[in-house]
Every structure is written in C-alpha cells, then in structure tokens.
Amino acid sequence: MCVRWYLRYSLSYRDLEEMMAERGLSVDHSTIARWVLHYAPLLHTRIRRHLRRPNRSWRVDETYVRVAGRWTYLYRAVDSEGNTIDFMLSPHRDRVAAKHFLQLALWRVGHLWPRVINVDGHPAYPSVIAELKRNGELPNRSQYRRSPYKNNIIEQDHRFIKKRIMASQWFRSVDAALHTIQGYEAMHMIRKGQIRWLKKGDIAGQIRFVNHIFGLAA
Numbered sequence: 001m002c003v004r005w006y007l008r009y010s011l012s013y014r015d016l017e018e019m020m021a022e023r024g025l026s027v028d029h030s031t032i033a034r035w036v037l038h039y040a041p042l043l044h045t046r047i048r049r050h051l052r053r054p055n056r057s058w059r060v061d062e063t064y065v066r067v068a069g070r071w072t073y074l075y076r077a078v079d080s081e082g083n084t085i086d087f088m089l090s091p092h093r094d095r096v097a098a099k100h101f102l103q104l105a106l107w108r109v110g111h112l113w114p115r116v117i118n119v120d121g122h123p124a125y126p127s128v129i130a131e132l133k134r135n136g137e138l139p140n141r142s143q144y145r146r147s148p149y150k151n152n153i154i155e156q157d158h159r160f161i162k163k164r165i166m167a168s169q170w171f172r173s174v175d176a177a178l179h180t181i182q183g184y185e186a187m188h189m190i191r192k193g194q195i196r197w198l199k200k201g202d203i204a205g206q207i208r209f210v211n212h213i214f215g216l217a218a
Contacts, residue, residue: 040183
C-alpha cells in the first residue's frame with residue numbers, strides 16, 4: 001500500500017511514515033524508500049503483459065529530470081490517445097540517445113509499427129528514422145512528422161511524471177531514478193486505463209489489480 005501510494009500520489013516518504021503511524025503501524029521512511037526501489041521495477045515489469053496495445057500514431061518528446069545534481073533527459077512516447085508506449089532515461093540528448101529510444105519503443109510494440117512518428121524540435125530524429133528504415137527496423141511507409149501542436153498530448157502527459165519527481169525532490173543516484181521512474185510510469189499507465197480489463201477511473205479495480213500481480217489479499 002505504501003509503495004502504491006508513493007508512486008501514485010504526490011507524497012513524501014515522511015508523509016507515508018506519518019500516515020502509517022495514524023493507523024497504528026510503525027514504519028520508518030527509509031524502509032518505505034527501500035520498498036519503492038525494490039518493488040517499483042517489478043510493478044513495471046509485471047503490468048506489461050496486461051497492457052492494451054497502443055495505436056499506430058506516435059508522439060515522441062523529451063523532458064528534463066535532475067539526477068545526482070545533473071540534468072538528464074527522459075525520453076517518452078505515447079500514442080494519439082495518450083497511452084504510454086515506452087520511456088528511457090538518458091544522460092544526453094543526442095542522435096545516439098534518440099536512436100536507442102526509438103529502437104527500444106519499436107522492440108516494445110513488436111510488429112505493430114507506427115504509421116506516423118510525430119516529434120517536436122529534436123534535430124536528430126530525421127536522420128535516425130531514415131537509418132532505421134534503411135536497416136529494416138522501421139518500414140518505409142512509416143511517416144516522420146514535425147508538428148509541435150500535435151505533441152501537446154505528450155507535453156500534457158509529462159506533467160504527471162514531473163509532478164511526482166518534483167514531490168520526491170529529485171534523485172540522488174541514477175539507479176534510484178531509473179527504478180522509481182519505472183514505478184511512476186507503471187502507475188500512470190494503470191491510472192490512464194491501459195490495463196486491458198480495467199476501466200479508467202476504476203480506483204477499486206486498480207487497487208485489486210496491483211494486489212493481484214503481487215499475490216496479495218485484496
């Protein structure tokens with residue numbers, strides 16, 4: 001419950017320590033932090049096979065995240081309905097990172113190749129997409145499109161993740177950032193209704209689902 005609350009809401013570890021104390025449970029905030037780092041990646045891994053398939057109109061963008069005192073880049077992709085496709089944390093915003101992220105996203109969806117990839121401002125994407133087509137990793141019929149207003153949907157989607165990151169007061173290590181963001185993204189996908197048999201807004205169903213994939217009693 002502490003892990004789910006931390007990943008879903010703008011709470012600190014000390015907030016959760018106090019909330020547990022109100023329920024007569026003594027849990028140190030550092031223990032909750034260790035739970036999050038351990039279980040957040042597991043949550044992300046276990047929900048993947050339950051997700052709805054995204055559509056073939058992609059929106060790709062990057063946002064900034066502070067890790068160990070340095071700005072890093074969170075690459076993210078959603079479809080035209082706002083469903084998360086994939087994400088990647090990178091120390092650089094360059095051609096290598098852009099290529100790696102698109103390869104990761106393409107691997108994630110299997111043979112459900114995008115009809116169009118919409119990007120906003122990153123100059124590396126045209127050459128990366130052309131290279132992926134030459135290598136056969138992306139079909140020639142996939143279109144590249146640069147249209148800032150069409151990326152409003154992913155800009156809005158960044159807000160949930162950034163709000164949670166800011167509430168956590170950023171990250172002190174790369175591993176902590178990677179593990180915790182996996183949990184943020186997983187809970188965001190659940191909240192958005194990306195689980196196949198769960199409706200968006202079914203809070204009780206979402207709680208049962210998280211309990212189920214960890215083998216817990218409802």
